[in-house]
Amino acid sequence: MNKVILLVKRPFGKPTPDDFKIIHEEIPIAKDGELLLKTKYVSVDPYLRGRMNDSKSYVPPFELNKAIQSGIIAEVVDSKHVEFKKGDFVSGHLDWKEYQISNGKGLQKVDENEAKLSAYLGVLGMTGLTAYLGLTEIGLPKKDETLVVSGAAGAVGTIVGQIGKLLGCKVVGITGSDEKVALLTSKFQFDHAINYKTTPDLKKAIKNACPDGVDIYFDNVGGDISDAVLANINKYSRLPVCGAISLYNDTQVDLGPRLQPIILTKSATMRGFIIGDFFEKFPAATKQLAIWLKDDKITFSETIVEGFDQIPQAFMDLFEGKNEGKMIVKI
Amino acid sequence: MNKVILLVKRPFGKPTPDDFKIIHEEIPIAKDGELLLKTKYVSVDPYLRGRMNDSKSYVPPFELNKAIQSGIIAEVVDSKHVEFKKGDFVSGHLDWKEYQISNGKGLQKVDENEAKLSAYLGVLGMTGLTAYLGLTEIGLPKKDETLVVSGAAGAVGTIVGQIGKLLGCKVVGITGSDEKVALLTSKFQFDHAINYKTTPDLKKAIKNACPDGVDIYFDNVGGDISDAVLANINKYSRLPVCGAISLYNDTQVDLGPRLQPIILTKSATMRGFIIGDFFEKFPAATKQLAIWLKDDKITFSETIVEGFDQIPQAFMDLFEGKNEGKMIVKI
Numbered sequence: 001m002n003k004v005i006l007l008v009k010r011p012f013g014k015p016t017p018d019d020f021k022i023i024h025e026e027i028p029i030a031k032d033g034e035l036l037l038k039t040k041y042v043s044v045d046p047y048l049r050g051r052m053n054d055s056k057s058y059v060p061p062f063e064l065n066k067a068i069q070s071g072i073i074a075e076v077v078d079s080k081h082v083e084f085k086k087g088d089f090v091s092g093h094l095d096w097k098e099y100q101i102s103n104g105k106g107l108q109k110v111d112e113n114e115a116k117l118s119a120y121l122g123v124l125g126m127t128g129l130t131a132y133l134g135l136t137e138i139g140l141p142k143k144d145e146t147l148v149v150s151g152a153a154g155a156v157g158t159i160v161g162q163i164g165k166l167l168g169c170k171v172v173g174i175t176g177s178d179e180k181v182a183l184l185t186s187k188f189q190f191d192h193a194i195n196y197k198t199t200p201d202l203k204k205a206i207k208n209a210c211p212d213g214v215d216i217y218f219d220n221v222g223g224d225i226s227d228a229v230l231a232n233i234n235k236y237s238r239l240p241v242c243g244a245i246s247l248y249n250d251t252q253v254d255l256g257p258r259l260q261p262i263i264l265t266k267s268a269t270m271r272g273f274i275i276g277d278f279f280e281k282f283p284a285a286t287k288q289l290a291i292w293l294k295d296d297k298i299t300f301s302e303t304i305v306e307g308f309d310q311i312p313q314a315f316m317d318l319f320e321g322k323n324e325g326k327m328i329v330k331i
Numbered sequence: 332m333n334k335v336i337l338l339v340k341r342p343f344g345k346p347t348p349d350d351f352k353i354i355h356e357e358i359p360i361a362k363d364g365e366l367l368l369k370t371k372y373v374s375v376d377p378y379l380r381g382r383m384n385d386s387k388s389y390v391p392p393f394e395l396n397k398a399i400q401s402g403i404i405a406e407v408v409d410s411k412h413v414e415f416k417k418g419d420f421v422s423g424h425l426d427w428k429e430y431q432i433s434n435g436k437g438l439q440k441v442d443e444n445e446a447k448l449s450a451y452l453g454v455l456g457m458t459g460l461t462a463y464l465g466l467t468e469i470g471l472p473k474k475d476e477t478l479v480v481s482g483a484a485g486a487v488g489t490i491v492g493q494i495g496k497l498l499g500c501k502v503v504g505i506t507g508s509d510e511k512v513a514l515l516t517s518k519f520q521f522d523h524a525i526n527y528k529t530t531p532d533l534k535k536a537i538k539n540a541c542p543d544g545v546d547i548y549f550d551n552v553g554g555d556i557s558d559a560v561l562a563n564i565n566k567y568s569r570l571p572v573c574g575a576i577s578l579y580n581d582t583q584v585d586l587g588p589r590l591q592p593i594i595l596t597k598s599a600t601m602r603g604f605i606i607g608d609f610f611e612k613f614p615a616a617t618k619q620l621a622i623w624l625k626d627d628k629i630t631f632s633e634t635i636v637e638g639f640d641q642i643p644q645a646f647m648d649l650f651e652g653k654n655e656g657k658m659i660v661k662i
Contacts, residue, residue, distance in 0.1 A: 050596070222591040236608075244591045258587045260553040260575045264603035265381070272595035277567075 002027040003308050005096040007062045011052050014249045014319060019052070020068075020312040027099045029078075035102050036078035039308070040089070042096065042329040043071035043121040044315040045155075047274075049248040067095035071126055073110065073117050074100075084109070091120045098308055098331065115293060122326040123159055123300045126275055128289045130242060131159035133278040136167075138240035138271045139216040143168035146210045148229050151220030152193060153180035153301075155326035156242060160218045161190045162298045169216070172209045174202075174225055176321045183324060187299060202228035213237075221246045223254065230262055239270040249319060301325025333358040334639055336427040338393045342383050345580045345650060350383070351399075351643040358430045360409075366433045367409035370639070371420070373427065373660040374402035374452040375646040376486075378605075380579040398426035402457055404441065404448050405431075415440070422451045429639055429662065446624060453657040454490055454631045457606055459620045461573060462490035464609040467498075469571035469602045470547040474499035477541045479560050482551030482576060483524060484511035484632075486657035491549045492521045493629045500547070503540045505533075505556055507652045514655065518630060533559035547571075553578045554585065561593055570601040580650060632656025 001024045008021045030036040048070055051062045062068055072094040076084050081104045084090070090107040094100060110120040122128065134156075141147060147164040151157045152173025161184065164171040173184045173193040184193035192209045199205045206214070206228055213234035219226050222244030233239070247254055263270060278285075292298045303323040305314045311329045318327055332355045339352045361367040379401055382393045393399055403425040407415050412435045415421070421438040425431060441451040453459065465487075472478060478495040482488045483504025492515065495502040504515040504524040515524035523540045530536045537545070537559055544565035550557050553575030564570070578585055594601060609616075623629045634654040636645045642660045649658055 219591065222589060226591065241591050241595045244589075244595055247589060247592055253588045255586045256589045257584045258553060258575075258578060259590055259601075260550065260557065260572050260603070261578055262603075263601055264572045264575055264605075267603050267605060267608050269600065269602040270590075270594055271600040272591075272593075272598050274595075274598060277598050 001025070002097060002099045004067050004098075005308075005311055006065055007052060007068050008065055010054055010064070011049070011249070013251045015049065015052065015312075015316050017312060017316075022309060028101045030080050030101055032080050033103060035076050035081050035084050035104060035107075037074035037090065037094065037100050037102055038077045039072055039074050039094070039098055039100070039331050041073040041118045041121055042311055042331065043125070043127075044311065044318060044327050044329060045070060045126075046243055046245045046248060046318050048315065049319075067097055069093055069095050071121050073120055089117055091125060096311055114290070118302055118304070118326070118328050118330075119293070119300065121328060122155055122302065123293055123298060124286065124289060127155045127326055128159055129278075129282060129285050130275045131156045132163055132285045132289055133275065133281055134240040134242050134273055135160050135163055135216070135218060137278055137281070138269075138273060139218060139238050141167045141169050141216055144170070145215035146170045146172065146212055146234075147216040147218065148172045148174065148206065148210065148214050148232075149218045149220070150174045150225050150229065151243065151245060152184055152190065153177075153321075153324055154220060155300075155323070157218075157220055158184070158188050158301055158325050159298060161188055163292075164216075165189050165191075166292065166297055170210075170212075172206070174206075174221075174229070180324060183301070187301070196225055203231045206232045216240075218242060219244075223247055223256070227256055230259065233262065233266050233268055235266050235268075237266055237268045239268060241270060241272040245319065303327050305329045307331070332356070334429045335398050336639075336642055337396055338383060338399050339396060341385055341395070342380070342580070344582045346380065346383065346643075346647050348643060348647075353640060359432045361411045361432055363411050364434060366407050366412050366415050366435060366438075368405035368421065368425065368431050368433055369408045370403055370405050370425070370427075370429055370431070370662050372404040372449045372452055373642055373662065374456070374458075375642065375649060375658050375660060376401060376457075377574055377576045377579060377649050379646065380650075398428055400424055400426050402452050404451055420448055422456065427642055445621070449633055449635070449657070449659050449661070450624070450631065452659060453486055453633065454624055454629060455617065455620055458486045458657055459490055460609075460613060460616050461606045462487045463494055463616045463620055464606065464612055465571045465573050465604055466491050466494055466547070466549060468609055468612070469600075469604060470549060470569050472498045472500050472547055475501070476546035477501045477503065477543055477565075478547045478549065479503045479505065479537065479541065479545050479563075480549045480551070481505045481556050481560065482574065483515055483521065484508075484652075484655055485551060486631075486654070487573060488549075488551055489515075489519050489632055489656050490629060492519055494623075495547075496520050496522075497623065497628055501541075501543075503537070505537075505552075505560070511655060514632070518632070527556055534562045537563045544568075549573060550575075552576050554587070558587055561590065564593065564597050564599055566597050566599075568597055568599045570599060572601060572603040576650070634658050636660045638662070
């Protein structure tokens with residue numbers, strides 16, 4: 001039998017196990033021009049929370065009582081499609097199903113000999129592209145500038161910081177545990193990291209960590225943390241808004257200090273993006289990331305959870321900061 | 332005797348007459364390489380409020396018990412400087428004094444035969460440049476896009492709207508009286524204008540006025556009005572932040588809905604600026620504005636108050652919206 005995970009309720013605030021349901025159905029059979037895929041690795045990402053609402057967002061909402069989708073690495077277990085053969089591995093935006101049929105559209109073949117398979121969901125996939133293109137296209141880093149990254153120990157944050165270092169910036173990360181602080185400054189080469197949960201005056205801590213002010217703020221979280229960073233931005237600073245995980249589960253509009261006065265007095269640029277905005281830059285960016293990875297210039301972390309049934313829990317754990325780097329479910 | 336207006340107290344909240352003092356001193360005498368200037372027209376502008384605080388802003392604060400400065404058109408009444416002669420008119424950033432000495436630095440000669448003198452404080456001065464460069468460099472208007480302007484009947488707003496029309500946009504203005512609504516849609520050719528003071532649901536009114544959504548929001552005001560516009564922005568919208576007059580007199584940090592979620596989901600760009608950011612574009616911009624003015628493609632409004640002693644009151648009246656277009660004091 002085949003397992004499928006449905007969205008059965010739209011979460012109100014934080015998602016709960018009741019919002020998901022695992023059902024069983026027959027394993028489908030590939031017809032001419034089709035493939036049968038077996039799911040190997042599933043990416044769970046904060047942005048999926050937005051698609052669980054019934055409101056318009058940058059991508060359409062998930063439908064109730066249908067399978068949820070995310071980035072998945074799958075193995076071709078049967079092929080009636082000329083471009084794929086049994087044993088190939090592919091990456092794509094696929095359903096939360098153990099087995100599924102595809103017509104091949106939107107699938108990319110991935111090579112196990114070039115990098116470990118899960119890397120194609122992370123540093124060589126959307127995560128790496130998001131970090132690289134958000135930082136270079138909006139952050140416009142220059143040598144010796146100061147880059148602050150929030151959600152720094154997350155999948156995107158760890159890569160943003162390392163790319164910032166490669167491009168000559170001073171890099172400061174904000175994260176939520178002392179273990180993550182230690183990882184950022186050791187494994188990921190950040191110059192400094194701050195545990196926002198144990199720092200009484202975050203604004204002052206950022207000021208101390210960034211004596212020359214903040215030139216680029218790569219924002220993964222929004223909320224109070226971002227307020228504290230914005231209080232320290234320099235003239236002509238650039239503020240890529242990549243995520244707002246602190247706000248995704250809000251059930252009412254969150255209030256904060258108005259930003260226009262600081263944006264105005266600093267001639268700052270705040271720009272939101274999703275990775276699709278830079279579609280035409282994907283090939284060059286992927287090439288650069290692969291070179292850095294091969295040369296051991298960037299490393300990455302994964303939190304790997306095992307078992308198909310664990311996908312909803314792994315997703316929910318993102319909002320508790322239980323992941324270090326990319327959260328992946330291995331089937 | 333010579334009159335001088337000093338800042339004697341830093342305003343707390345709205346400026347009051349007690350914050351200013353008029354003193355009398357001797358009329359100075361020009362030495363070699365100097366000019367004696369007689370003030371003719373004084374520009375009073377919302378941004379001066381920021382300089383009255385003791386906090387760092389984009390320009391240094393005014394010093395207490397010294398003359399305030401702003402854009403001024405003056406007549407050369409005595410010259411011991413080779414480049415200027417008696418009877419010349421000049422524009423510059425000068426003291427609130429009836430008479431003052433200059434060494435000529437930073438002064439531009441202006442020609443009474445090309446345009447009325449006060450226009451060099453408005454459409455052909457900082458006001459026009461702010462409107463033109465903020466709109467074209469940050470707003471990036473494209474034909475048939477929808478442009479919303481707040482503070483629409485102010486000096487910058489009226490010019491932004493007209494340039495928007497010249498560049499093929501649909502233009503909607505937000506202002507604070509029915510008289511100003513009528514002016515915007517008649518004299519200034521806006522497609523639609525909204526009186527925010529009498530509109531119960533501003534968000535909905537903007538939605539009705541902009542059925543295709545808002546592509547560019549030229550923000551002069553900040554606060555609730557901007558919240559209502561931002562609720563209607565399109566994907567890839569551009570939000571030049573030119574002013575935040577609704578917030579200048581705040582005595583505590585103003586709270587509003589957090590902007591990151593909408594900036595993120597719309598891939599929007601919010602960018603603050605002051606006109607000095609575009610210094611190298613001044614000559615081309617001034618040329619374009621002069622052509623449009625000569626060809627009657629843009630018109631402008633002035634609220635002219637008479638009498639040197641009236642400068643502080645004219646400045647205070649800006650925050651009550653008593654001006655239509657550029658507020659100028661004629662001496």
